[in-house]
Amino acid sequence: MKEVSVLIGGKAGDGINSAGAMVAQLLNHMGYRIYLYFDYPSLIRGGHNFAIIRGAEQGIGTCREKVDFVLALNKETVEKHRSMWHADTVVLVNADLVKGEGQGIPVKEILALENAPDIMGNSAVIGGFAKAAGIDWETVNAVFLSHIPKGVEMNLKVARRAYDMIAPTRPVSRFPSPALPLIAGNEAIGLGLLKGGLEAYVSYPMTPSSSLLHFLAEQKERFGIQVVHPESEIAVVLMGLGFACAGKRAAVGTSGGGFCLMTEGLSFEGMAELPLVLLVSQRTGPSTGLPTYTGQSDLRLVLHAGQGEFPRLIVAPGDALEAMYWSAVAMNLAWKYQVPAFILADKTLSEGTYSIDPAAFVDPPFADSPRWDGSVPYRRYADSPSGVSPLAFPGAKDAVVKVNSYAHDEPGITTEEGPMVAMMTEKRLRKWRGLAAEMDNYSPVSTSGAAGAPTALLCWGSTKGVCTEVAGALGLRVVQPVVLSPFPTRQVRKALEGTSRIICVEENATGQLGELAQQHGITADTRILKYDGRPFTREELEGKVREVLA
Amino acid sequence: MTPRNLITDALNTWCPGCGNFTIQHTLKNILAGMEKEGKSLDDVVLVTGIGCHAKMADYLNINSVYTLHGRTIPVATGIKLANPKLTVICCSGDGDCYAEGLDHLIFAAKRNIDITVIVHNNRVYGLTTGQYTPTSPLGFRGKSTPMGTAEYPFNPLELMLAGGATYIARGYTKKMDQLKNLLAQGISHHGFAFIDVLQICATFFPVADYYGSRVYDLAGNDTGDFEAACHVAREWDYNTDSRIALGLFYQRKAPTFEEAMLSPPVAVTGRQEAIASLLKSRT
Numbered sequence: 001m002k003e004v005s006v007l008i009g010g011k012a013g014d015g016i017n018s019a020g021a022m023v024a025q026l027l028n029h030m031g032y033r034i035y036l037y038f039d040y041p042s043l044i045r046g047g048h049n050f051a052i053i054r055g056a057e058q059g060i061g062t063c064r065e066k067v068d069f070v071l072a073l074n075k076e077t078v079e080k081h082r083s084m085w086h087a088d089t090v091v092l093v094n095a096d097l098v099k100g101e102g103q104g105i106p107v108k109e110i111l112a113l114e115n116a117p118d119i120m121g122n123s124a125v126i127g128g129f130a131k132a133a134g135i136d137w138e139t140v141n142a143v144f145l146s147h148i149p150k151g152v153e154m155n156l157k158v159a160r161r162a163y164d165m166i167a168p169t170r171p172v173s174r175f176p177s178p179a180l181p182l183i184a185g186n187e188a189i190g191l192g193l194l195k196g197g198l199e200a201y202v203s204y205p206m207t208p209s210s211s212l213l214h215f216l217a218e219q220k221e222r223f224g225i226q227v228v229h230p231e232s233e234i235a236v237v238l239m240g241l242g243f244a245c246a247g248k249r250a251a252v253g254t255s256g257g258g259f260c261l262m263t264e265g266l267s268f269e270g271m272a273e274l275p276l277v278l279l280v281s282q283r284t285g286p287s288t289g290l291p292t293y294t295g296q297s298d299l300r301l302v303l304h305a306g307q308g309e310f311p312r313l314i315v316a317p318g319d320a321l322e323a324m325y326w327s328a329v330a331m332n333l334a335w336k337y338q339v340p341a342f343i344l345a346d347k348t349l350s351e352g353t354y355s356i357d358p359a360a361f362v363d364p365p366f367a368d369s370p371r372w373d374g375s376v377p378y379r380r381y382a383d384s385p386s387g388v389s390p391l392a393f394p395g396a397k398d399a400v401v402k403v404n405s406y407a408h409d410e411p412g413i414t415t416e417e418g419p420m421v422a423m424m425t426e427k428r429l430r431k432w433r434g435l436a437a438e439m440d441n442y443s444p445v446s447t448s449g450a451a452g453a454p455t456a457l458l459c460w461g462s463t464k465g466v467c468t469e470v471a472g473a474l475g476l477r478v479v480q481p482v483v484l485s486p487f488p489t490r491q492v493r494k495a496l497e498g499t500s501r502i503i504c505v506e507e508n509a510t511g512q513l514g515e516l517a518q519q520h521g522i523t524a525d526t527r528i529l530k531y532d533g534r535p536f537t538r539e540e541l542e543g544k545v546r547e548v549l550a
Numbered sequence: 551m552t553p554r555n556l557i558t559d560a561l562n563t564w565c566p567g568c569g570n571f572t573i574q575h576t577l578k579n580i581l582a583g584m585e586k587e588g589k590s591l592d593d594v595v596l597v598t599g600i601g602c603h604a605k606m607a608d609y610l611n612i613n614s615v616y617t618l619h620g621r622t623i624p625v626a627t628g629i630k631l632a633n634p635k636l637t638v639i640c641c642s643g644d645g646d647c648y649a650e651g652l653d654h655l656i657f658a659a660k661r662n663i664d665i666t667v668i669v670h671n672n673r674v675y676g677l678t679t680g681q682y683t684p685t686s687p688l689g690f691r692g693k694s695t696p697m698g699t700a701e702y703p704f705n706p707l708e709l710m711l712a713g714g715a716t717y718i719a720r721g722y723t724k725k726m727d728q729l730k731n732l733l734a735q736g737i738s739h740h741g742f743a744f745i746d747v748l749q750i751c752a753t754f755f756p757v758a759d760y761y762g763s764r765v766y767d768l769a770g771n772d773t774g775d776f777e778a779a780c781h782v783a784r785e786w787d788y789n790t791d792s793r794i795a796l797g798l799f800y801q802r803k804a805p806t807f808e809e810a811m812l813s814p815p816v817a818v819t820g821r822q823e824a825i826a827s828l829l830k831s832r833t
Contacts, residue, residue, distance in 0.1 A: 181829040224816030235624040242628015394613040
C-alpha cells in the first residue's frame with residue numbers, strides 16, 4: 001500500500017482527537033506524510049466524533065472516500081461509516097460496546113488485567129491497530145514514550161495486551177522517510193506569527209479559531225508573549241490596536257461572526273494606519289451556521305469589511321507550511337505598511353493536522369516601518385512618497401504621538417479641510433500600490449500539477465490539497481492565489497498562461513474567488529462548488545472534474 | 551528644560567460655558583504639575599472616545615489616541631498591557647462610556663487595570679445635538695424622546711462599586727479645586743480609577759443651578775468601607791431630588807491586571823530555539 005486511511009470514531013468525550021493523533025504519529029514513524037481531519041458536532045458530550053488519519057508517501061492535504069482501517073469505539077462508528085468501507089477494510093471494535101462486527105478488542109478485560117483506569121482504554125485500541133497494520137512493537141513503544149505525557153508505562157502494558165491479541169491482517173508499507181513534526185493549521189499560524197515577531201495575541205473563543213488561542217495561551221511562557229481573552233470581539237480588536245499604538249506586534253483571531261463585531265475597529269485600523277494581524281478562520285455560514293464545519297464563504301466579507309477605503313493585505317494559505325510562512329509575512333507586511341493584514345483560513349486548515357518539514361521552511365525576510373529619527377518634530381502621519389510615515393510610540397522622548405480615527409492632518413489633529421482629507425486619502429492608498437509591488441518579492445500564487453496543462457483548477461485556501469491530488473491524477477494544473485488582496489493579477493495570469501479552460505473550485509455557494517478573479521479580468525469557464533460544511537474528498541472532486549471534462 | 555506648551559494650535563470648538571473647558575484646564579494643570587515634579591510627559595497617553603469630550607485629544611499637546619465611540623477603555627487596556635510604564639488616562643463621555651461602551655467599563659473595573667477613566671458626564675448627547683443618555687433623568691425630553699424618556703437613569707457609581715473598581719470618585723466642573731484633587735489622586739492611584747464628572751452642557755442640559763443648590767463635599771467618610779460607600783453612592787440616584795455628594799467614595803489596594811499579565815520576553819534566538827523544540831516535540 002502506498003497510502004493508508006484510518007477512521008477512528010466514538011462519542012464526544014471519548015478522546016477521539018488524541019487517539020487520532022497517536023494513530024497519526026504511528027504512521028508518521030512508519031515514514032508516512034500525514035493529513036488528519038477531525039469531524040465533531042457542536043456539543044461537549046454524547047455526539048458522534050471521528051477522525052480520519054491519512055498517510056501517504058508524499059505530502060497530502062485531503063481525505064479519501066474509503067478507509068482501510070476502522071477503529072470503532074462505539075456502535076455508531078460502525079453504522080455511520082459503513083459506506084466508507086471497501087472489500088479489505090479492517091474493522092477493529094471495542095468488544096464491550098460493539099458486537100458481531102470486525103475484530104473485537106476486550107477493552108474492559110484488558111484494563112481490569114492491568115488495573116488501569118478507563119481513560120487508558122484508547123491505548124488498547126491503538127495497540128490493536130498497530131498490530132493489525134503490521135507496525136513493529138519498537139515503533140509503538142517509541143511513539144508512546146514520546147507522546148503520552150502521563151502514565152506511559154501502564155498505557156504501554158494496555159496497548160501490548162491488545163497488540164498480542166490481534167493478527168497482522170493488513171500490514172502497511174514502511175517508507176524510509178524520517179518522521180516529521182505533525183502540527184495543526186492553527187498551530188502553524190501561531191508559529192508563523194511568532195516568526196514574524198508576535199508579542200501579544202488577543203482573542204475571544206470562537207470555533208474554528210479558538211485552538212490558536214489555546215495553543216498560544218498554553219505556550220506563552222515558552223515564547224515570551226502575552227495572551228489576552230477579553231470580553232468581546234469588539235474589545236479584542238481594540239486591545240490589539242492598543243498594543244499596536246504602543247509599538248507591540250499583535251494579532252487577533254476569530255471566525256465570521258466575531259469578525260462582524262470587529263469591523264468598526266478594522267476601519268479604525270485603516271484610518272489610523274495601525275499594524276495588526278487578523279486571523280479569520282471560516283466556518284459554514286451565514287450567522288451561527290455550522291460552528292464546527294468548514295466553508296469558504298467569507299472572502300467577500302473580508303475583502304470589503306469596514307466603512308471607507310483603505311488598503312489591506314489578505315493571505316489565504318492552503319496548508320500548514322504555507323500557513324506558517326504567510327502568517328510571518330502578514331505580520332511583517334502589516335508593520336511595513338501600517339495596514340490590516342488578514343490570514344484567511346477555514347476549519348479544514350485550522351483544525352487539520354499536517355506533516356511539515358522544517359528543513360523546507362525558509363523564514364520570510366523581516367520587514368518594518370522606518371522609525372522617527374528625532375531630527376524634526378514628530379508627525380504621526382507625515383506624508384511620504386510611499387505613503388508610509390515613520391513610527392514613534394508613546395514613551396519616545398519628545399515625540400507627541402497623536403493617533404486619530406477622524407480625518408486628520410500630518411501631526412494627527414482632526415481636520416475637515418477638503419484638500420487635506422484628499423491628500424491623506426491618497427497617502428493611504430499609495431500604500432496599497434506599494435503592497436502590490438511588494439508581491440514581486442514573494443510568490444503570491446502557488447502552482448502544482450502539470451505545468452503546461454491546458455486545463456487549470458483555480459482554487460484558494462485549504463482546497464489546495466484536494467485540487468493538487470486531483471490535478472495529479474488527471475494531468476491538470478493547479479493555480480492557487482495565496483494573496484487575495486492586493487489581488488496578484490499579473491502573477492495569476494502568468495500561472496494561467498496557455499490554459500484553454502479554467503475550473504474554479506470553491507467551498508461556497510456563489511463562487512467568490514471566481515467573482516474576484518472576474519473583477520481582475522480572469523474568467524473561469526466552470527465552477528465546482530460545495531457548501532454542506534464538509535471538505536471535498538479526493539474522489540468527490542475527481543468525479544466532478546471528470547464530469548466537467550467529459 | 552522648558553516646560554512643554556500643553557495646548558495645541560487646534561481651534562477649540564466647545565460651546566461657551568461648556569464644562570469641558572474646566573476639565574481641560576484641570577488636566578493641563580495636573581500635567582504641568584507632573585512635569586514640574588520631574589515626570590516626563592512623554593510617558594503619558596490620553597485616550598478619548600467620540601463626542602464633545604473627545605476633542606481633548608486634539609487640544610492637549612500630549613500623546614493621544616482618538617478612538618471610536620465607546621471604545622476608549624479596550625484601546626487604553628492594550629496600551630497599558632503593552633507598556634505598563636505609561637500613564638494612561640481615558641477621557642470618555644456618558645453616552646460613550648455608559649451606553650456604547652458600558653461592557654468595557656465594567657470589565658476594566660473587574661480587572662483592575664491601572665488606567666484612569668474620567669467620564670465627562672453631562673447627561674446628554676451634545677455632539678449629536680441633544681438626545682438622552684444613560685444618566686439623563688426619567689422623562690428627559692430630547693430629540694429622540696420628544697415625549698420624555700420612559701426609562702430611569704442608572705447610577706454609575708453603584709455600577710462601579712459592583713464592578714470592583716478600586717478608586718471611585720465624583721467631581722463637578724464648577725468645583726475645580728476639588729476636581730483637580732480627585733483627578734490627580736485617580737491618576738496616581740495604582741489600579742483602576744473611575745471619576746464621574748458632572749459636567750455642564752451649556753447648550754443641551756444647563757443644570758448648573760440645580761447642581762449648585764444640591765452638591766456637598768464628602769468629608770470624614772471612611773473610603774475603605776465598601777458598605778458605607780454603597781450607602782452614600784445611593785443617596786442621589788441621578789433622577790430624584792436629593793443632596794449630591796462630591797469627593798472620593800471608595801478606594802482600596804488590589805493587584806493590577808497588567809502586573810498579572812506580564813510575560814517575561816524571550817530573545818529572538820531563544821524564540822527560534824523554542825519553535826524548533828516545539829516542532830521536535832510534535833515528531
